[in-house]
Amino acid sequence: MTNDRFKDKVVIVTGAAQGIGRGVALDAAGEGALLVLADRSELIHEVAAEVRQAGGRETVVLADLETYAGAQAVMGAAMAAYGRIDVLVNNVGGTIWAKPYQEYEEAQIEAEIRRSLFPTLWCCRAALPQMIAQKSGVIVNISSIATRSIYRIPYAAAKGGVNALTASLAFEHAADGIRVNAVATGGTEAPPRRVPRNASRLSPQEEQWYQGIVDQTRASSLMHRYGTIEEQVRAILFLASDEASYITGTVLPVGGGDQG
DSSP: OOSOTTTTOEEEEESTTSHHHHHHHHHHHHTTOEEEEEESSTTHHHHHHHHHHTTOEEEEEEOOTTSHHHHHHHHHHHHHHHSOOOEEEEOOOOOSOOSOGGGOOHHHHHHHHHHHTHHHHHHHHHHHHHHHHHTOEEEEEEEEGGGSOSSOHHHHHHHHHHHHHHHHHHHHHGGGTEEEEEEEEOOEEOOOOSSOSOOSOOOHHHHHHHHHHHHHHHHHSTTOSOEEHHHHHHHHHHHHSGGGTTOOSOEEEESTTOOO
16 A cells, blocks of 8 residues: 555545544545545534645535535536546445334435435436546445344445445446445444434433444454444545556445445
8 A cells, every 4th residue: 555546636525524534535635635525514624624734635515415416516616626536435324313114204214315325326426427528537435234234224225225326337337437336334433423413312212222233233243343434444545546446346345244
């Protein structure tokens, strides 16, 4: 691994304000990337400041990526700032509720799909015309090993959609010089989210269901532990780099042996 894999490459990171997205942005900046940081939280400006303090270059876009207009705004900002799009890391998503499927309300099911499938669909659609025109590009979608898990069926369905999108898009656009892969992240230790996915206080029953997810995730991992943000970031940036130049259409599980 070199320390300049992304030198002068335009790298878009969505959901870059916290967690894995922030880690991807900071590590890519350290390897020379020209960053576009996208999020709907104002916290993204703090990440931008970290990038600048490390000597990196960035453009910030506040956008709701559950909408196509938001995705178009991000790609437009990348083109205005740098004139091309080399790498797109689709990181927006995450479980909102944790409970048995029969406990989900109709609106909650739709919200989970909007959160964890549509941002990836929209951003791929918005980025493709430019990547096709320049005959090159890399897309890394963030999926999850939760496609086989308990108490988050709508999220699992959304990430299953991300996996199918990854495979089909790679098939369709290999001839355009575009690689498309995904990282299926496992359970990941991270600081408490400053902007929670679900602002409601969990009931005792909901806490029990959430603990069930934690227990199942650790049990399903051959290493019986959660991973770190950095362990996820390394896999994402590997697939985004030229080191993975002969890899496309692949979903890489990063879950300590849990294949998802």
